[in-house]
Amino acid sequence: MKYENADLTYLLISYLKITDVKRLTKLRQLHDEIGDFFNELPSLKAEYEREFGEEFTQKTFELIENKPFFEKELNRYYNEGIVLVDYDDSRYPERLKQIHNPPVLLYAKGDLSLLESENTIGVVGPRKITDYGINSTKIFVEAFVKADITVVSGIAIGTDGLAHRETLRLGGKTIAVLPCGQNLVYPSQNADLYRAIAEKGLRISEYPLDLGVAKYTFAGRNRIINGLSDALFVPEAAKGSGTAITMSHAVSEGNTIYAVPGSVFSKESELTNEYINSGKARMASDPDVVLKGYGLGLKKEIVELTDAEMQVVRILKGGETHFDDLAEKSGLSASELLVAISAMECQGVINSNGNYYILNKNKKYKGKTK
Amino acid sequence: MLTKTKAYALKGLEGQAVEIEVDLTPGVPAMEMVGLPDAVVKESKDRVRSAIINSGFDYPIKRITINFAPAETKKEGAIFDLPVAIGILSAYDQIPTNCQDGYVLLGELSLDGSLRKINGLMAILISGLQNGYKKYIVPKENQAEASFVDGIEVYPASNLSEVVNHLSNVSPIPRLETKKFNGKNETSKYGVDFADVKGQLKAKRALEIAVAGGHNVLMVGPPGAGKTMLAKCVLTIMPDLSFEEAVEVTKIHSVAGVLDASQGIVTSRPFRSPHHSITVPALIGGDRRAKPGEVSLAHNGVLFLDEVPEYGRTVLDSLRQPLEDGVVTISRVLQTVEYPACFTLIGSMNPCPCGNYGSKNKECTCSPSQIRNYIGRISGPFLDRIDIQIEVDGISFGEFKDKASGEPSEKIRERVVKVREIERERFKGSKTRTNSEMTNEDIKKYCEVDRESQNLLELSFAKLGLSARAGFRILRVARTIADLEGSDSIKVEHIAEAIQYRSLDKKYWK
Known part of the structure; x- marks a missing residue:
């Protein structure tokens, strides 16, 4: 059995349930070389008892008796293609160390280079997302991908799944932070996304291979999303929702929040609006606002459109429009309009929700020269 | 003696x-x-x-x-x-x-x-x-x-x-005179007309295509959006009932005992809308005497299922054979009988249990899993047999007043009849009757697409997340759209329009 000694040590430490970094630092200071943990430990009993107390020491010594078990366990991780990134690892993201209780060990699967992404943004929002939320998430994520910002989210249904899917579809970088061990899939309807992200993005979890979801794992996950992100993007949030908890957490960590302003009538925008009001969040009225915060800009792609399509674009510049109104204002027949819509949807010029259409602001449009 | x-x-x-x-x-x-x-x-x-x-x-x-x-x-x-x-x-x-x-x-x-x-x-x-x-x-x-x-x-x-x-020749009964059949479709028969439907341009266009090509339709929208009204209007644009068709329908209705005795023959296309508490035998046909069910009573007409997810799953799945073959075979201890069941299926449903998911002005109170379960009651294979899916939304009263009235049903019917004639010519001598019934071989033969259209199809698969099986459905619908335009070949704009009738694939079933 081949393994990294440090991996074995950290696996054991994870069994000791050390989640406090101070404690971890103390423990590391006792050892010369953390990889030699198993060999050094017997000679350090006294120091351990002094530092950590009798109970902890006894537990640690019991665990090291079981070295073969940890070796076997570690091999399971290796077989699954999971890489252990510990706190001391050079790949461990600096920004994650800034939060007040960073995870001691990350189980990662996929493209590890994403941990060293220059810019990252966390996307959090409700599981039940309105059409407004869907459309705003889509255009913001498109801008993030274009600006090469890594999208971090929690692979839940709704906003999270949408953010991941859109990023992957546009060929962007995405990190999914799991609420469970790497061997599990939660929620099950995102099984395809779990696979896709392992291939084209990065899946990370702070939980052992087979750990199922629990209330605390979701909170833990949200904390990591916060830690991995330079800022948080929130398309929608209702009061008292899970997103609300993540947002207040971000505020206490001093993370920037970009919230999309919403309708006064929508319950799903109550909290985002409130955050903007109280200055706790910046108003994400346009993808450009967020990109500027990163010191980036969006080079708007120019799309050439036919006359009929340009007509539709001109009408949509006035805001979201119903199909019937589009037909009436443009003078196009239902059939002509549907043709134009199909072409524009495929080029990412417009998004639809039901019979309402909305213009993608990330692009510039001009008529085709004949 | x-x-x-x-x-x-x-x-x-x-x-x-x-x-x-x-x-x-x-x-x-x-x-x-x-x-x-x-x-x-x-x-x-x-x-x-x-x-x-x-x-x-x-x-x-x-x-x-x-x-x-x-x-x-x-x-x-x-x-x-x-x-x-x-x-x-x-x-x-x-x-x-x-x-x-x-x-x-x-x-x-x-x-x-x-x-x-x-x-x-x-x-x-x-x-x-x-x-x-x-x-x-x-x-x-x-x-x-x-x-x-x-x-x-x-x-x-x-x-x-x-x-x-x-x-005994004491007083002979005079011989019954034969009557002339009149199956002409007149809008006045129904009390509804597409001209009365304000707005809803997309839905109206979709229904026109559906009737022209015999495609099945599923309408999704909040309560009060006018789904039932639209479904009823479908009858007004259906082609005239030919005598042969009328006899087929009359036979079934007569056997089932639902024929209007004073009329003696069915003169307009049947519109059946069974309640969602219906059982499989009542829908497909059966009981001890193998009576025809609703699918056969809707033969040559429309079967309207209001609130599709409310129907039992086995009930919906039992529709698969008639939708595929156009006949139902009922086997009972005493006999095996076959009833024709060629109908256009029109289904309507709410987007979620409370009906307001995706609505502009009302709050949806359903949880994500409730919505998923609701939509999930419709099985993939059933959905697979539905060519056209559209979203229908209500318009507020203010808008309602301003909206222009639409085209009268009679105009639309003229176009539908033309396409039906093209179809009759095209499928002469084969079992297929309408574009929607085209087999994969028919599609190869009649639905050739050029490079440009192929690109668009592939692009839409990627961008809109359409499944491959939706591809055949799109081609069938595109064929009908081309026929409506009087075009022999399917052009890129026909494909482009057809893609728009798969709106639910991308939204709900991903």
């Missing part, structure tokens, strides 16, 4: 000749029936006895043996009352011997001797015609139905005495 009388039995949509033999022998007065009569047939002895006596004839005080031949098929219904009565009268010399020869007698008797309406007359008469039977005596109540069958002599009678007088 022994007599033979011709009668007819129903087997599915076919009639089957039955010979009723009556023999009177001296002995204890009793009536014995043989030849597999069911309970209703057996009860006829009391009706027949009363009817004969109450019509002023003598009832034989003898042992009466009645045989229904062929003996091995089960005889059902009260349709044999009249031939049994005439057989007895003839055997008892109350009427000239064998005067009923050459006639087929059909009818249920009332105790006072009057004749009651029977079910399935059209089917019987057509079978009889094919088997060379020329003369029929039928209940007067059924005369309208009989008047549409050409090439036979029909004598409608209102009671037993009239039949006797006719047969």
Whole structure:
């Protein structure tokens, strides 16, 4: 059995349930070389008892008796293609160390280079997302991908799944932070996304291979999303929702929040609006606002459109429009309009929700020269 | 004394000749029936006895043996009352011997001797015609139905005495005149018109395509969006009912006992909207006597399922065979029958249990899993048979006032009829009737697309997350759109429009 000694040590430490970094630092200071943990430990009993107390020491010594078990366990991780990134690892993201209780060990699967992404943004929002939320998430994520910002989210249904899917579809970088061990899939309807992200993005979890979801794992996950992100993007949030908890957490960590302003009538925008009001969040009225915060800009792609399509674009510049109104204002027949819509949807010029259409602001449009 | 009388039995949509033999022998007065009569047939002895006596004839005080031949098929219904009565009268010399020869007698008797309406007359008469039977005596109540069958002599009678007088030539009943069939589709028949539907341009266009190509439709939208109204309007743009089609429909409706007796024939396309509590036998057909179900009653017309997810899953899945084959086969202990079931399915549903998911002005109170479960009640294979999916939303009253009225149904119907003609020409000699029924081979043959269209299809698969199986559906719909434009080949704009009718694939079923 081949393994990294440090991996074995950290696996054991994870069994000791050390989640406090101070404690971890103390423990590391006792050892010369953390990889030699198993060999050094017997000679350090006294120091351990002094530092950590009798109970902890006894537990640690019991665990090291079981070295073969940890070796076997570690091999399971290796077989699954999971890489252990510990706190001391050079790949461990600096920004994650800034939060007040960073995870001691990350189980990662996929493209590890994403941990060293220059810019990252966390996307959090409700599981039940309105059409407004869907459309705003889509255009913001498109801008993030274009600006090469890594999208971090929690692979839940709704906003999270949408953010991941859109990023992957546009060929962007995405990190999914799991609420469970790497061997599990939660929620099950995102099984395809779990696979896709392992291939084209990065899946990370702070939980052992087979750990199922629990209330605390979701909170833990949200904390990591916060830690991995330079800022948080929130398309929608209702009061008292899970997103609300993540947002207040971000505020206490001093993370920037970009919230999309919403309708006064929508319950799903109550909290985002409130955050903007109280200055706790910046108003994400346009993808450009967020990109500027990163010191980036969006080079708007120019799309050439036919006359009929340009007509539709001109009408949509006035805001979201119903199909019937589009037909009436443009003078196009239902059939002509549907043709134009199909072409524009495929080029990412417009998004639809039901019979309402909305213009993608990330692009510039001009008529085709004949 | 022994007599033979011709009668007819129903087997599915076919009639089957039955010979009723009556023999009177001296002995204890009793009536014995043989030849597999069911309970209703057996009860006829009391009706027949009363009817004969109450019509002023003598009832034989003898042992009466009645045989229904062929003996091995089960005889059902009260349709044999009249031939049994005439057989007895003839055997008892109350009427000239064998005067009923050459006639087929059909009818249920009332105790006072009057004749009651029977079910399935059209089917019987057509079978009889094919088997060379020329003369029929039928209940007067059924005369309208009989008047549409050409090439036979029909004598409608209102009671037993009239039949006797006719047969013994005392006062012959005048022969029934045949009527001309008029299946012209007129909007005024329905009380709705597409011109009354304000806005909803996309839905109207989709329904026009659906009717032209025989495509099934699913409409999704909040309550009050006008889904039912739109579905009802579909009838107004359907092509005229041809006589052949009308006969097919009438046979089924007559057998099922839902035919309007005063009309005698179905003159407009059926619109069936069974409630969602319907059972599989009621929908597909069945019960002990293998009666036609709603799918067959909707033959050549529209089957409208309101609130599709509310129907039982097995009920929905049972629709797969008729949707695929256009017929249903019902097997029961006693018989296996086949009923035609070519209909356009129009379904409507709310986007979620509370109905407001995706609505602009109302808050949806459902949880994500509730919405998922609701949508999940519709199985993939069922959805696979639906070519056109559209979202319908309500318009507020303010908008409602401003919206221009639409095109009248009559205009739309003209275009639909043209496409139907193109389809008839295209599929001449094959089982396929409409674009929606095209097999994969038909699609290869009639739905060639150029490079540009192919690119668009592939792009839409990637961008809109459409499945490959949606591809065939898109091609079928594109074929109909091209036909509506009068174009021989499918062009890129036809594909582009067809893609828009898969809106649910990308939204709900991803």
